[in-house]
Amino acid sequence: xxxxxxxxxxxxxxxxxxxxxxxxxxxxxxxxxxxxxxxxxxxxxxxxxxxxxxxxxxxxxxxxxxxxxxxxxxxxxxxxxxxxxxxxxxxxxxxxxxxxxxxxxxxxxxxxxxxxxxxxxxxxxxxxxxxxxxxxxxxxxxxxxxxxxxxxxxxxxxxxxxxxxxxxxxxxxxxxxxxxxxxxxxxxxxxxxxxxxxxxxxxxxxxxxxxxxxxxxxxxxxxxxxxx
Amino acid sequence: xxxxxxxxxxxxxxxxxxxxxxxxxxxxxxxxxxxxxxxxxxxxxxxxxxxxxxxxxxxxxxxxxxxxxxxxxxxxxxxxxxxxxxxxxxxxxxxxxxxxxxxxxxxxxxxxxxxxxxxxxxxxxxxxxxxxxxxxxxxxxxxxxxxxxxxxxxxxxxxxxxxxxxxxxxxxxxxxxxxxxxxxxxxxxxxxxxxxxxxxxxxxxxxxxxxxxxxxxxxxxxxxxxxxxxxxxxxxxxxxxxxxxxxxxxxxxxxxxxxxxxxxxxxxxxxxxxxxxxxxxxxxxxxxxxxxxxxxxxxxxxxxxxxxxxxxxxxxxxxxxxxxxxxxxxxxxxxxxxxxxxxxxxxxxxxxxxxxxxxxxxxxxxxxxxxxxxxxxxxxxxxxxxxxxxxxxxxxxxxxxxxxxxxxxxxxxxxxxxxxxxxxxxxx
Numbered sequence: 119x120x121x122x123x124x125x126x127x128x129x130x131x132x133x134x135x136x137x138x139x140x141x142x143x144x145x146x147x148x149x150x151x152x153x154x155x156x157x158x159x160x161x162x163x164x165x166x167x168x169x170x171x172x173x174x175x176x177x178x179x180x181x182x183x184x185x186x187x188x189x190x191x192x193x194x195x196x197x198x199x200x201x202x203x204x205x206x207x208x209x210x211x212x213x214x215x216x217x218x219x220x221x222x223x224x225x226x227x228x229x230x231x232x233x234x235x236x237x238x239x240x241x242x243x244x245x246x247x248x249x250x251x252x253x254x255x256x257x258x259x260x261x262x263x264x265x266x267x268x269x270x271x272x273x274x275x276x277x278x279x280x281x282x283x284x285x286x287x288x289x290x291x292x293x294x295x296x297x298x299x300x301x302x303x304x305x306x307x308x309x310x311x312x313x314x315x316x317x318x319x320x321x322x323x324x325x326x327x328x329x330x331x332x333x334x335x336x337x338x339x340x341x342x343x344x345x346x
Numbered sequence: 347x348x349x350x351x352x353x354x355x356x357x358x359x360x361x362x363x364x365x366x367x368x369x370x371x372x373x374x375x376x377x378x379x380x381x382x383x384x385x386x387x388x389x390x391x392x393x394x395x396x397x398x399x400x401x402x403x404x405x406x407x408x409x410x411x412x413x414x415x416x417x418x419x420x421x422x423x424x425x426x427x428x429x430x431x432x433x434x435x436x437x438x439x440x441x442x443x444x445x446x447x448x449x450x451x452x453x454x455x456x457x458x459x460x461x462x463x464x465x466x467x468x469x470x471x472x473x474x475x476x477x478x479x480x481x482x483x484x485x486x487x488x489x490x491x492x493x494x495x496x497x498x499x500x501x502x503x504x505x506x507x508x509x510x511x512x513x514x515x516x517x518x519x520x521x522x523x524x525x526x527x528x529x530x531x532x533x534x535x536x537x538x539x540x541x542x543x544x545x546x547x548x549x550x551x552x553x554x555x556x557x558x559x560x561x562x563x564x565x566x567x568x569x570x571x572x573x574x575x576x577x578x579x580x581x582x583x584x585x586x587x588x589x590x591x592x593x594x595x596x597x598x599x600x601x602x603x604x605x606x607x608x609x610x611x612x613x614x615x616x617x618x619x620x621x622x623x624x625x626x627x628x629x630x631x632x633x634x635x636x637x638x639x640x641x642x643x644x645x646x647x648x649x650x651x652x653x654x655x656x657x658x659x660x661x662x663x664x665x666x667x668x669x670x671x672x673x674x675x676x677x678x679x680x681x682x683x684x685x686x687x688x689x690x691x692x693x694x695x696x697x698x699x700x701x702x703x704x705x706x707x708x709x710x711x712x713x714x715x716x717x718x719x720x721x722x723x724x725x726x727x728x729x730x731x732x733x734x735x736x737x738x739x740x741x742x743x744x745x746x747x748x749x750x751x752x753x754x755x756x757x758x759x760x761x762x763x764x765x766x767x768x769x770x771x772x773x774x
Contacts, residue, residue: 135502138542143524144507182526183507185474201436202672203586203658208766244510244676245436246475249585249658250592253767259477266768287446288478297477301505309485312478314364319443321592323360325608326351333352333579
């Protein structure tokens with residue numbers, strides 16, 4: 119497969135965002151994944167060409183970061199957090215249930231059955247900064263908070279069937295390639311979807327409001343004089 | 347100090363469309379930027395120094411002092427502000443909700459801080475694995491620019507690609523320059539030779555996001571909160587076996603006992619077994635430490651570190667060996683490979699711990715582990731290796747018998763199902 123002219127143009131556009139073009143390499147590799155489905159040799163060559171690097175230099179970077187895949191993942195790539203806290207809260211059980219259900223190993227794509235619209239793959243991920251929503255699962259890097267083994271299997275089946283699935287704190291989950299395009303810095307118009315915050319993010323604020331606690335001297339504070 | 351909560355950064359998170367420019371302005375957003383722009387940059391630096399704000403990314407270095415380390419402006423050498431939004435320390439989950447709910451708080455902080463340090467280009471390095479947060483940050487930076495709020499300042503919001511080490515500030519710079527994220531030798535420090543070898547200030551999200559409130563209410567307002575040497579408020583993130591996990595913004599110096607009371611206590615009334623005060627890289631505490639004031643000095647005096655106020659709470663159903671092994675596997679996975687003590691050491695730590703968890707090995711393996719830790723701590727290139735030893739040495743200190751129980755029992759004596767969220771809900 120070769121990289122088309124439009125993609126070359128966008129790779130150059132990314133490089134131009136930075137005072138030194140090489141700074142664009144990480145988002146450029148995200149863009150390669152959005153068109154190629156993984157970091158392919160053609161994608162590495164294209165990045166190298168745009169930045170004046172050798173393919174080996176680009177490859178050395180691509181292999182360092184876990185989000186860059188050397189082989190294809192599913193349309194919906196499921197990352198189950200199995201770092202300590204999520205693992206203890208149920209992440210291990212969730213990961214086991216899902217991989218057995220799909221009969222897949224790490225980063226493998228589950229067989230596409232008749233009637234499936236989309237493919238799925240699974241990996242273990244490290245802490246994704248949502249520990250107050252443990253156990254946490256990411257699908258295409260969108261949050262699915264407070265998951266259970268059976269609940270996630272149902273969600274994954276809905277994704278395979280092509281039903282819309284919304285992130286707990288975000289929009290309807292887009293495909294992995296679409297997500298990778300956003301990570302290359304191209305907006306997709308979905309920033310206003312989903313809530314400002316999930317319930318756990320607001321627990322402290324709600325207690326403070328119930329109790330009438332505001333920081334001393336901040337009567338006109340970050341919010342103190344408004345209507346709540 | 348009484349146990350109240352003091353939402354400053356989190357105050358607007360529940361507001362209607364809090365993440366938009368209109369939503370942010372409705373609560374006075376960008377007024378502090380106007381105030382700051384009317385001040386000399388040096389006066390803003392003095393204000394932040396006077397507030398006593400210390401780095402919220404874990405190290406607790408005074409933010410204003412960091413800014414003061416920049417060398418005098420030189421022709422042709424730009425200065426850069428880089429925001430570390432690579433929140434990845436296990437347990438740490440404060441910056442991501444802040445950025446999702448109120449990205450403009452950071453953008454305003456970036457604009458004020460850039461004015462203070464005379465930077466014309468700022469970068470926000472966000473970990474890549476939080477797509478919706480990236481959307482909100484891209485949109486916020488664009489909205490602020492289109493509204494003419496940024497003046498000559500350029501803000502580039504950059505997504506990483508999955509590497510814990512990029513939270514280390516010099517590894518972050520290498521990554522931002524399009525390289526493997528590996529730490530740099532210091533000196534030179536980033537203030538002298540940072541991004542593109544230019545003078546660079548690197549601060550955590552929460553540090554920079556605190557700047558607008560300081561400008562708005564004054565440095566005394568901030569300095570009067572917290573403890574004598576740990577001023578101000580901070581976000582405390584409670585996770586794990588508490589009734590109401592979540593974000594609790596309070597003055598520094600609050601205790602876990604007070605926070606637990608606000609959070610409804612331990613889930614199902616179980617006993618607290620161990621906890622991290624500031625993420626997995628900070629030595630474990632137990633129920634002996636419930637009354638340690640959570641400020642930089644008190645936590646250090648009690649043998650740990652305040653870190654990022656990432657309070658991961660584990661009850662009596664949790665096997666400490668399993669917990670520590672999993673963290674160790676994390677450090678092994680995330681070791682960048684640059685230095686030998688960390689690259690090889692974390693690998694061997696995981697081997698020995700796994701053997702112990704399976705009930706194999708012998709009591710002398712505990713001494714072996716401590717010896718290995720001794721060869722990593724202080725001998726690694728950066729703090730990742732040091733952090734890897736924290737859970738191991740602290741757990742052996744407080745729970746040596748539990749390691750030995752694995753040997754007697756021929757494996758883990760705990761039922762992993764008992765500690766899950768769903769098991770607990772089933773017994774309600």
